[in-house]
Amino acid sequence: MDVSGILKVVAENKLVYPSEEKQAKTTIGSSQAFQELLQQSQQEPAVFWNDVAKELLWYEPWKETMSGTLPDFRFFEGGISNPCVNLVDRHVANGVGNRTALIWEGENGDTKFYTYNMLLAEVNRVANALRSFGVKKGDCVAIYLPNLAEAIISVLACFRIGAIYNTIFSGYSEKSLMDRLISFEPKVIITTDATTRRGKVIHLKEKVDAVIPNIPSIEAVIVVNRFGTDIDMKEGRDYWWEELTKKASIICEPERLEANEYGIVFYTSGTTGKPKGVVHSGMAFVIQNYIYAKYHMDHHDDDVFWCTADIGWLTMHIWGIAGALANGVTTVIFEGAIDYPTKDRFYQMIEKYRVNKLFTAPTALRMLKSMGEVVLNQYDLSCLDVISLVGEPFDPETWLWTYEVLGKKNICVNNTWGQTETAGCPIAGAAWLTPMKPGSAGLQFLGADVAVVDEEGNPVKPGILGNLVIRKPFPMLCRTLWKEPERYYASYFSQVEDSYFASDLALIDEEGYVWVVGRSDDAFNVAGHRLSTMEIESAVMECEGVVEAAVIGIPDEIKGEVPLVFARLNDSSLGTDELREKINNRVVQQIGKIALPKTVIFTDTLPKTVSGKIMRRLLKEIIIAGTVSGDITGLEDPSTVAQIKELTEKRTAAKQ
DSSP states (O other): OOHHHHHHHHHHOOOBOOOHHHHHTSSSOOHHHHHHHHHHHHHSHHHHHHHHHTTSOOSBOOSEEEEEETTEEEEEETOEEOHHIIIIIHHHHTTOTTSEEEEEEOTTSOEEEEEHHHHHHHHHHHHHHHHHTTOOTTOEEEEOOOSOHHHHHHHHHHHHHTOEEEEOOTTOOHHHHHHHHHHHOOSEEEEESOEEETTEEEOHHHHHHHHGGGOTTOOEEEEEOSSOOOOOOOTTTEEEHHHHHHTSOSOOOOOOEETTSEEEEEEEOOTTSSOEEEEEEHHHHHHHHHHHHHHHTTOOTTOEEEEOSOTTSHHIIIIIIIIHHHTTOEEEEEOSOTTOSSTTHHHHHHHHHTOOEEEEOHHHHHHHHHHOHHHHTTSOOTTOOEEEEOSSOOOHHHHHHIIIIISTTOSEEEEOBOOTTTOSOSEEOOTTTSOBOTTOOBEEOTTOOEEEEOTTSOBOOTTOOEEEEEOSOOTTSOOEETTOHHHHHHHHTSSSTTSEEEEEEEEEOTTSOEEEEEESSSEEEETTEEEEHHHHHHHHTTSTTEEEEEEEEEEETTTEEEEEEEEEESSGGGOOHHHHHHHHHHHHHHTOGGGOOSEEEEESOOOBBTTOOBOHHHHHHHHHHSSOOSOOTTBSOTHHHHHHHHHHHHHHHHHO
């Protein structure tokens, strides 16, 4: 959606108010009570976070609730606790160990169920197995698994022993896997023999075997036997998960951790093409996502919650692990695609498990909308109560379809905004307590201080587009970049003084609702997954004959945005369908299918500044609007704009 469209929507948009009956049944009881809590969190943040942290278990109290400022800050300093204890043990100690904690379903229909008692036992077994390999507090463990129950157990086991973990998307290519492992330097990697995606077998252990010679830090590989495929197991290095856990004790003393010690490293694409290792404090991550999930979702003890994200994206850790388990609810983990083997799989899952709280992405809802109501109406979805989502701007049309058609006007639709760097969502509504506004990301949430500013860092007036910033720290905000502290300061704190720079364009309307319209840098979101233009361009330019490449994100009805490639060739006669196919294949090999270009346009020229920077913004304007609105006299060769425009018009005409 372009800016003019956003402004029109903002002007016409109206609030959708939750019923008083629903408000009365929430954990806080009324909209007024939540507004008072919200006000306190923003005016007295130290008091608010102190009260939240006291709801969890601690071995030793903290000396100071908040200290420091952006970009260097600490929360609950000196407090000693453990994330796993607060996600699992706490509920067992409270007498609800027999409540179902985890439901897992595979793409092929396999299922597993774990109560909190069962989950604790399995986590302890894996934690003991890791300790048997010498993994201790501060050591690194990589998790290269799909959405298996074992992936959740691995995360909790790392939390328990104080290991720093990183999960890697199972759809990544060998190169993307290797890049992340080289940076992270894990002592142990946990993977599986294979997984399936839309019926296709993906051999993960083979990918690990291919890259491991380049990762000298890895001392052990733990392999989950998912399908019993024939794989190589190197003696003294590779171990079967089942054999390790069978002989491990179900008792494991948790590591005592200071609240600010690192627990998670999550890689996200950067504009340089080199992934950034975003570092989060494990305990602070759990504390804030406990309270955020409680109000974002209106969590109750008997909830059945499903987060449709992949374990390779931080969304699953925020909502499906920390948010859900900290609140003691039942969390559903699904291995496959939500429209496979039949397009109604999503609806089957909701009806089968009576899912009442759902966290998904705008992409998924747009896909469901495109299937029509005939499929939807075959299922009893009356269990649905709250649908929250994140990932990219959510168009009002799909918002209304979700509310009126999918939810029969009896659900809360809670759109949110967050990033890998912010962990949870500091812009959102509270389920059944905050009026909903179709298309908006919501209001600044508990303890958050967000603003939209101009290039000089001054707040802009309501309705004016600017840069989204965060002006005060909160517990789960990233602490640094893995092994790159200078890049941390340069990436987020060099643009606006004393503020975290989100690199997103946004506006705040007259009622305080935030509208995020897209990235201000050269990265973009595909189905909620942030991709770097540089990463894709590097893959394109590895193809023979390509001398330069420019990648932009263009709107897509289902995925929000998809990559479009401009490739400049050293010989125009090379611009064939065969080369186009080679480029597509190279991108998929280097990054994964998520980065597959919408199309590849061959060109003899690209618009550049005098300093040689390719103006991707102009390319995007030409593709989306068909023209360029800004001044182009600063380009090295202004005529390139007309040439690109003519090229794209010819391509469009040829398709018609």
